[in-house]
Amino acid sequence: MRLFIAEKPSLAAAIAAQLPGTATKTRTHIEVGNDIVTWCVGHILEQFMPEDYDASLKQWRAESLPIAPAQWKLKIKDGMQGQVKAIGDLLKKADAVVNAGDPDREGQLLVDEVLLYLGNRKPVQRVLVSDYNEAPVKKALASIKSNNDPQFRGWYESALARSRFDWLFGLNLTRAYTLAARRIGYEGVLSVGRVQTPTLGLVVGRDLAIENFKPIPFYTLTATVQHANGTFAANWRAKPGQTGLDDEGRLIDAATAQALATRLTGKSARIEKYEKKPANENAPLPFSLSSLQMAANDRYGLTAQQVLDICQALYETHKLTTYPRTDCNYLSEAQHADAATIIGVVTANLPELATVAKKADTSRKSPAFNDSKVTAHHAIVPTSRRMDAASLNDNERKVYDMVVRTYLAQFFPPSQFLKTDIEVAIDGEKFTAKGKTPVSAGWREIYAQPEPEGEDADSEDDDKQALPAMNQGDAAQCKQCVANNRKTTPPQRFTEKLLLAAMVDIHKYVDDPAAKARLKEGQGIGTEATRAGIIEELKKRGFIGQLKAGSKQIVSTPAGRGLIAALPAHAKNPALTGICEQALDMVAAGRLSGDDFIARNMQLITKLVTDASSATLNVPVAPTFPCPDCKTGQLKKRNGKNGAFWSCSNWNAEPKCSAAYDDFRGKPNFNPKPKGGFAKKAPAKKAQPK
Ligand SMILES: [Zn+2]
Structure with a gap:
């Protein structure tokens, strides 16, 4: 019997599905023909802590540092005892073992360390599965290697050294x-x-x-240019040798700016360049975990951890999206064949997308389908699972919707527009203007929104303005030139x-x-x-x-x-x-x-x-007051059931001091007697902190 040990249950299922024979699943493994496939759940072992090596290291003491184990040891993670025992029992019956960790350094270590922990002596092989679809898994199973291959030993050694x-x-x-x-x-x-x-x-x-940011004032110049076919705004560009600029090429001299504005107003202008070029923008790639975390933080303010938890639920509980902990934005070419099925299911799951999804062209293969770019995992995409509409909470629905739309976008044409570039000469000075005219929305139709704002960092280049049709060499006029007061802005x-x-x-x-x-x-x-x-x-x-x-x-x-x-x-x-x-x-x-x-x-x-x-630390330290009772301890502020109070640092010392005072405006109230006619209760002694 061959025993496969997969990195995680989903990989075990993908391998079992392609092995010959009928599969029988138990809580800890899957039996298929002459093989058994079991799994880890990520790392099922963890490092000993210092106190596991030596109980006296539980106390943090400078004298015991640095701590460096002479013999490194691992222990079973909480809740994983059952699975480790199951793998151990299966190992006894196996003739050979196959390490089916993810095809990377960490995956190598994750399974190898379990084999070492269990004292395995059976021969070990290695299978590398990065795509869970039928054809790639079959291919991987047909090219199983020895786990003693120097590449795999190197992976193991480096992951172990890192941990x-x-x-x-x-x-x-x-x-x-x-x-x-x-x-x-x-x-x-x-x-x-x-x-x-x-x-x-x-x-x-x-x-x-x-x-520490100090804004630096600078000036820009904007010309309102009048052409026979219309008026537009153009921005001044400094010529080589221009005076009054700083290192970054910003005009910082107010007098120069004002002089230019005055001189150019009313002067004749000439269109030096008028260029209209078609441009295409491809659909965004499907999500990796980090690109999804960034997009969802931006769009819905979800934290990175929330997005990871949501993705994990969508993957494990709802089975609506694929494996989430991926750094890859690409899909295997084999996954392209699933497009029609997946699109059919997601439109049933999200009926609001039905109209636009009808326009998806599954014969289109976006650059996202690229075997050479797929790493240990592929990008996060929807599965062909029907959704139980009531089962998703609001945030899960939002993230699922984002994954679905980005997947759909792969089957839409690029978004097309015309880019217009204009150069205007005014009395020997150069001005430029840019324009962008949408031609066809393409994949942007799925998002039912125009292109996101604020993509262009240079706000001076207002490429949203409508530019009149012109020809190179046309005459025009500078109706007005103004100097704008600007300030550099601090980093975000x-x-x-x-x-x-x-x-x-x-x-x-x-x-x-x-x-x-x-x-x-x-x-x-x-x-x-x-x-x-x-x-x-x-x-x-x-x-x-x-x-x-x-x-x-x-x-x-x-x-x-x-x-x-x-x-x-x-x-x-x-x-x-x-x-x-x-x-x-x-x-x-x-x-x-x-x-x-x-x-x-x-x-x-x-x-x-x-x-x-000997480091000097500057960290906030809570104020303390000398204890008037024992004279050696310090009173520290604590938060008790009935609010803040102050108690002595010697509360568990020998001899112990049980001094405690009420808090009055952030200080211990040493003077509980009523004053100025206000009847105040003397503070009751409070329970000591545990
Ligand atoms: Zn005291």
């Missing part, structure tokens, strides 16, 4: 910086992580840039959409050329599956929050800023991930051992931990 590095880096630095903050009275946890900390650094950096605040985009495009924030190139290739920091969780973690830790209630804009908190300010560049620079990935590529290629990779990084971690012991 150990993340553990060492996150655990040690979190403890080191939290302990440093506690020395000055901070009570929270200053969590540090390879991905979360540079992400927080992005938000802090942006906030500081906005706060992050929203979840923009933060996700920045995590993907993190290379833009890195100077080191090699790290930059590797980050670009690896699509940034974090993965599709983890980015939402990282943002949630930063919120939960109180490092970032909403600018104001109900706002999509994100700002850093004083604690978040204090942490970033205290951390050395190495610990918060996204280049660290880039450099790490380069080294992990060497591990994957067998040119560096995983142990050497860890040993090198241990030096860095040890230095960072040592630096933390």
Whole structure:
């Protein structure tokens, strides 16, 4: 018997469907002919925590840092005991095993670590399935390889090295910086992580840039040009050698601007260029998780985590959309054959789309159908499942609708328009104007809306204006030229959409050329599956929050800023991930051992931990008052059932002090006696905090 161990149940089902024989499904596996297919549920094992290695490490102490396990150990994740046992029992009966993890480094590790944990000695093979459709799965099953192939050993080694590095880096630095903050009275946890900390650094950096921003005034010039066929506005372009400009080519000299405006008003003009070109815009590609998270944040204000949860429900519970944790925007060519069926079903599911969906041309193959661009997974698309109309909640319906429309768009022609480019000469100065005339909506019809506004960053180029028909060489006149007062604007605040985009495009924030190139290739920091969780973690830790209630804009908190300010560049620079990935590529290629990779990084971690012991932290610390009862403790504000009160820090010391005072305007009320005729009750002693 061959035992397939798939990364997840859906992959197990896809493999079982293509194996010869009748399938019988149980809670833990599927039997098909001579084969059995079982599954993991992502990682079903997790790393030991420090206290699992040594109970005394449960206490956070600077002396015990850095913590580095001599012998790494894994434990079974909560709730996964049953599945691990089932895999172990099946292994005993198997003659051979097939690792069916996702075809990437993480997928390799995920199944290999289970085999190691269970002490497997049976021969292991490897199957690579990236597309769950019939033909690609059959093809994959026909080309099963040995799991000892150097490529797969490299994948395993590099994924293992990365997980150990993340553990060492996150655990040690979190403890080191939290302990440093506690020395000055901070009570929270200053969590540090390879991905979360540079992400927080992005938000802090942006906030500081906005706060320190000083707007620079500059001037633009707009001419109202009169042609025999109509009037239009054109914008001044500085000529080479123009004086009064700043480094960025902006006109900053007010006198020059005013002089130009006065001189050009009333002068004759000539149309130097009049060009009309047809242009096409293809439909947007189907969604990857991050592109869907960005679009849904933009459109409906949903958070990255909400979108991930919704997608997971649409996939698992409702079975209406495909696997959500994908970084791919493409579909396999085999999926093209499903178009007619899927479109039929989605129009029944969303009747409001019936009219427009009739125009979908399933013989059209958009650039999205491209085998060479499909990675471990394909893009998120609707399935051919009929929807139970009542079963979806409002947000699920919104996200499903977005996925459906983007899928439909693949079967529509490009949106066509005419681009008009005009150049006007006025008394030796150059002005330009642009126009865009829609010819046919194409795929835009599905969205029943014109093109989104604000796509053109240069608001001076108003390409929405209607331009009169003209010819090159035509005479015209500058009726009026005005100088406009402008100011440079600060960078935009992050929203979840923009933060996700920045995590993907993190290379833009890195100077080191090699790290930059590797980050670009690896699509940034974090993965599709983890980015939402990282943002949630930063919120939960109180490092970032909403600018104001109900706002999509994100700002850093004083604690978040204090942490970033205290951390050395190495610990918060996204280049660290880039450099790490380069080294992990060497591990994957067998040119560096995983142990050497860890040993090198241990030096860095040890230095960072040592630096933390003398780091100056500027984190918000709650005020305290000396305890008048025991004279050694500090009174700290607590929140009890009946509101805030102050109690002594020696409440569980030896000897213990049970001093407690009511809160009065943010301070302990040491003076409970009624004053000035107001009858006030003396404060009752409150229960001590647990
Ligand atoms: Zn006291």
